C-alpha cells in the first residue's frame with residue numbers, strides 16, 4: 001500500500017525513537033473508534049488511546065464522529081449511507097491521520113467513501129487500521145506490550161482480503177512479552193458474522209460460527225484475538241453460549257497491556 | 264425475465280429457508296465439506312505453480328471485457344464464420360425460444376432420443392423438460408450429470424461436479440434403482456461405478472443420431488467451437504451423431520485462437536486443479552465424411568444483454584464457469600448448491616441468477632444476501648469478478664426496487680437517523696447503558712427481542728457497558744483526568 005506520508009518509508013528501531021520523532025513532527029492524529037466500539041466496546045477505544053500515547057502520539061477524538069456507514073451500505077441502503085460518509089469526512093477533515101481499531105470500517109472508508117462521495121476521498125486516504133498505522137506509519141512492531149497468556153489470532157476477512165494487512169497484526173503480537181501465540185487452524189475462513197448476514201441468514205451464519213469456535217477451542221488458547229470486535233462478538237458469543245471459557249480480546253487491548261497495566 | 268426463463272426452478276423457497284434445511288442435513292454438510300476442502304487445496308497448489316498467474320488473470324479479464332464491450336461485432340463475425348463453414352446459426356431471445364429451436368431441429372431428424380454433453384445453458388433453459396414434453400428423451404453423458412438425472416427429482420448442486428452432494432453409496436443406490444443395465448451386485452467401489460456408467464453410456468453413444476452440447480468458448484475469428492471435459496464423453500457426442508446442436512450463452516465468444524491460450528491455462532487450474540485439460544474438443548462447422556453432417560449453433564441471450572446494461576453487474580458475464588468460487592465459499596459449503604435455486608449455485612449464482620432472471624421471486628431477491636462478503640470468491644476468480652462488489656450493488660438494487668422487508672427498512676431508517684447525529688447516538692448509548700443490568704447477566708445477553716432473536720438463538724450478545732467511549736472521553740478529557748489510562 002502506498003502511504004501518503006512524508007516519512008512513511010522510514011523504519012524506527014524502537015518505540016523510544018518513534019516517540020522522539022513523532023513528538024517533533026506535531027502530526028494531528030485522531031481515533032475513529034467506530035459506532036460498535038463506541039457503544040459496546042469502549043475498552044478497545046481506550047486501549048488505542050493508551051497505546052498511541054505510550055508511543056508518544058497524542059490522539060484526538062472529534063466528537064462529531066458516529067459511523068462509517070458500512071452496515072447501511074453493505075445491506076443495500078446506499079442512500080442512508082451517504083450522509084454518514086459526509087459526516088465522517090467533515091469530522092475528520094482537520095486531521096493528518098485517522099486510526100481505527102476496525103479493519104472492516106477502515107476498508108469501508110478507504111474503498112467506498114471516495115466512490116460514494118468524491119469529496120470524501122482526501123480524508124478517506126488518511127485512514128489507517130491500527131496495525132497498518134503501527135507498522136507502516138510508525139514503523140514499529142515492538143510496542144512494549146506484555147500479555148502472558150496463550151493467544152490464538154483470527155485474521156478477519158476484511159483485514160485479510162479487503163485491507164490486505166497481511167501479517168502485520170502477527171508481527172505486532174510476536175513482539176509482545178510473555179505471549180504464547182498458537183496458530184488457528186483454518187484461520188482464513190470466515191467466522192460467519194458478515195454484518196446483517198448474521199440476522200438474514202442465521203442458520204448458515206451460526207453453522208460457520210460453530211465451526212470457527214470449534215477450531216478456536218482446539219488450539220487450547222485462553223484468548224482469541226482479532227482486529228475487529230464485530231467478528232469477536234460473533235465468535236465470542238458462540239463460544240460463550242457453548243460454555244467455553246475462551247476470552248475474546250481485541251488486538252488493541254493486547255498491544256496496550258503492560259506488566260503495570262494488564263488488559 | 265418471464266416466469267418461463269428457468270422453468271424447473273419456479274416456486275423455490277428463499278435462500279435462508281432452503282439453506283436452513285441444508286444446514287440441518289449432516290450427511291450433506293459432510294459430503295460437501297470434504298469435497299470442497301480437497302479441491303480447494305489442490306487448486307491453490309496448481310495456481311501457485313505459475314508465477315505469472317496474476318498476469319494471466321488480468322489478461323482473461325481484459326479479453327472478456329473487450330468482448331463484452333464489442334459483443335455485437337463478435338457475435339456477427341461468429342455467425343458469419345460458422346455459416347461459411349457449413350453450420351447454421353440460430354438466435355434465441357430467451358429460454359422458451361431456445362427450447363423451441365432445439366425441439367424443432369430434433370423433430371426434423373425424426374429421432375426421439377438425444378445425447379447431451381456439458382451444457383449449463385440448456386439447464387438454464389430447462390431443455391430436457393421441454394424435449395420430454397415433445398416426446399424426446401435426453402440422456403446426460405457427463406457422469407455426474409447422469410447421476411443427477413437418474414436420481415429421481417434430483418438437481419445439480421455444483422457447476423463442475425453436479426452430484427457433489429452425493430457420496431458413493433448413494434450413487435450406487437441411484438444406479439441400482441434407475442439404470443436398467445446396471446450389473447447385478449454392483450458395489451460402491453469407484454471403479455465399479457465408473458464401469459457401470461461407461462457401459463451404460465457407450466450403448467447410448469453408439470445408437471444416438473442427435474447430440475446436444477454446450478460450449479466453453481467460441482472463436483469468432485474462425486467460427487470454431489470449443490468444449491472442455493474430462494471423461495471423453497464430449498469426444499463421443501461431438502463426433503458420432505449425425506446432427507449436432509450446440510447451445511451457448513452469447514458471452515462465450517472470444518475474438519481469436521490466441522485468446523484460448525489464456526483461458527486454457529486459467530480454466531483447468533481453477534476448476535479441477537489440472538495443469539492441462541484432459542479432453543479439449545474443437546470443431547468448425549461440418550467436414551464431409553467426418554463427424555456430424557448437420558451442425559446448428561443456438562446463441563442464447565436469456566437476460567444476458569439486460570445484465571450487460573448494468574455497469575457494475577456486467578462483470579458477472581466474464582465468468583468461465585470454473586467453479587473455484589463455489590469451492591472456497593463458506594456459505595456454499597454449508598448451504599449446498601440446491602439452496603441457490605438455479606443451475607448456477609454458489610457466489611456466481613448469487614450474482615448471476617438475480618441478474619438474468621430479475622429479482623421478482625423470493626429466491627432471486629434473497630440471493631444477493633446469501634453471502635457474508637468474506638471475499639474468498641474474488642480472490643480465486645480467474646477472471647477477477649469482484650463478486651462482493653456485485654452482491655452489494657444488487658442489494659442496493661433490491662432495496663431501491665421493492666417493498667420487501669418493511670421491518671428491516673424501518674430498523675435501518677431508525678439506525679440511520681440515530682447515527683446521523685452524535686447527540687442522538689449518545690442518547691441511544693445512555694439508554695443502552697442504563698438498561699445493562701436489566702438485559703444482561705454477567706456481562707452477556709442470552710435472549711434478544713424481535714428480529715434480533717435470530718442472533719440470540721445461537722449466540723450470546725455483550726451487555727452494554729456502563730458508559731460509552733464518547734461518554735468516557737467527555738468525562739475524563741480523553742483519559743487525561745483519569746489515573747490509569
Ligand code: SF4
Pocket residue numbers: 533581582583584585586587588589611640643644645646647648
Ligand atoms: S465467477 Fe469466477 S470463480 Fe466463479 S465460476 Fe465464474 S470464473 Fe469461476
